[in-house]
Amino acid sequence: MEEKPFKASLGSHGSDKSSPDNDIRNLWTRATLSQPKLNVPRSSVGENSDMEGGGIGRKSRRWYNQKAGRDSDGGWEEWDDGEDKGSFKQEDLNESSLLELELRRASSLGSRLGEDVDSVTDTEMSSSESSLSISKHTPHRAYWMEQQNRLPLPLMELMENEALEILTKALRSAAPLLGRPCSCSLP
Amino acid sequence: MSATMKLKQGSFLWYLYLDKLYCLLSVRNVKALLEYFHLLDVHHNNTLNDVLFYHFLHHVTSWNRTQIMIVFNMLDWNAMGEIGFDQFYMLVCILLAQQNHLEEQFIFRHSRPVFELLDLDGELRIGAENFHMYNFLFNIKKQDLRELYHDFDITGDRRLNYKEFKLFTIFTMDKYQERQKAEKDKDKGKKDLLKKKRLHHVNVSLKQFLGINVSESRL
Numbered sequence: 042m043e044e045k046p047f048k049a050s051l052g053s054h055g056s057d058k059s060s061p062d063n064d065i066r067n068l069w070t071r072a073t074l075s076q077p078k079l080n081v082p083r084s085s086v087g088e089n090s091d092m093e094g095g096g097i098g099r100k101s102r103r104w105y106n107q108k109a110g111r112d113s114d115g116g117w118e119e120w121d122d123g124e125d126k127g128s129f130k131q132e133d134l135n136e137s138s139l140l141e142l143e144l145r146r147a148s149s150l151g152s153r154l155g156e157d158v159d160s161v162t163d164t165e166m167s168s169s170e171s172s173l174s175i176s177k178h179t180p181h182r183a184y185w186m187e188q189q190n191r192l193p194l195p196l197m198e199l200m201e202n203e204a205l206e207i208l209t210k211a212l213r214s215a216a217p218l219l220g221r222p223c224s225c226s227l228p
Numbered sequence: 229m230s231a232t233m234k235l236k237q238g239s240f241l242w243y244l245y246l247d248k249l250y251c252l253l254s255v256r257n258v259k260a261l262l263e264y265f266h267l268l269d270v271h272h273n274n275t276l277n278d279v280l281f282y283h284f285l286h287h288v289t290s291w292n293r294t295q296i297m298i299v300f301n302m303l304d305w306n307a308m309g310e311i312g313f314d315q316f317y318m319l320v321c322i323l324l325a326q327q328n329h330l331e332e333q334f335i336f337r338h339s340r341p342v343f344e345l346l347d348l349d350g351e352l353r354i355g356a357e358n359f360h361m362y363n364f365l366f367n368i369k370k371q372d373l374r375e376l377y378h379d380f381d382i383t384g385d386r387r388l389n390y391k392e393f394k395l396f397t398i399f400t401m402d403k404y405q406e407r408q409k410a411e412k413d414k415d416k417g418k419k420d421l422l423k424k425k426r427l428h429h430v431n432v433s434l435k436q437f438l439g440i441n442v443s444e445s446r447l
Contacts, residue, residue: 203264206287208280210287211283
């Protein structure tokens with residue numbers, strides 16, 4: 042059952058991207074080898090950890106600051122600016138080549154999984170363990186850092202829905218009084 | 229005025245919790261609360277005006293309008309007509325303390341800020357009428373209030389200064405801990421009784437069939 046998800050992810054995600062984004066986006070797509078149930082939107086790609094290197098770390102930190110500072114709603118779009126892509130490539134070739142090596146190792150382990158179904162138990166355990174240990178240090182670091190810096194989505198949804206209800210009621214009660222000289226603003 | 233406030237089940241505040249020892253929110257909870265505050269702050273002033281404040285409390289608590297306005301006036305200590313995040317955080321802690329029956333602990337741990345909140349006039353003394361007005365916040369019963377002023381008004385001016393108030397918080401905290409202990413002992417006593425009954429039943433049935441006594445240690 043684990044074969045289909047990772048094959049599909051390799052197939053569907055790996056081919057679409059142009060080369061400047063390939064290194065970083067592939068980190069996320071090939072990450073599904075070890076955690077096939079991981080569903081991360083494409084727009085979340087690129088938030089590599091500070092540990093990997095100054096360049097990527099600085100960019101991701103800048104993105105986080107933009108998002109946290111709520112300067113604009115286009116936090117995602119700002120990252121997608123072409124300027125950033127170019128500077129990523131120049132600064133982080135060494136980092137990305139190291140990551141590529143590790144990922145190729147992980148993918149070869151993963152492909153062995155796909156080919157030999159019968160000897161799955163021992164190979165699977167060792168390969169999943171090694172791929173887990175590799176993946177912990179590479180692409181998923183970005184994912185975990187993002188998780189640590191952001192609130193969980195279900196909680197955000199709950200908060201937003203509740204705030205919307207409260208604000209709607211407030212508007213309904215205050216709307217008749219808008220434009221009048223202020224005497225009492227409460228219902 | 230109903231004494232016991234209940235948070236709306238399933239609301240955002242309902243999912244938060246206080247640290248039971250210090251009666252404060254964790255950093256993670258504060259971060260979430262700040263995000264929530266910013267969602268409500270539609271004017272981007274880092275404050276909530278009286279309309280927003282009223283509708284927020286009306287939505288998440290069972291307080292009526294009078295109680296909500298009393299709380300608003302209490303928290304609006306700068307008389308700006310708006311509540312900032314500091315006051316909002318204080319309010320949420322009070323709400324959670326009430327929800328989780330930690331009022332005594334909360335007053336004990338944060339006696340100074342609570343005293344300053346109750347001291348509306350800034351005279352460094354709290355009169356009985358002030359206390360009575362806010363008893364729905366900390367779930368203080370009338371009888372307890374009478375005892376409070378009778379036992380702790382050492383200066384005899386029918387008002388409590390901070391030291392007298394602090395003594396009161398220590399006393400209520402002791403009472404609370406004794407109550408907890410008594411409840412624990414009661415539960416333990418019930419469990420021991422249940423154990424003895426079971427042992428007795430087992431003894432009786434075994435006697436009937438085999439004529440054997442089962443000791444407590446085996447069970």
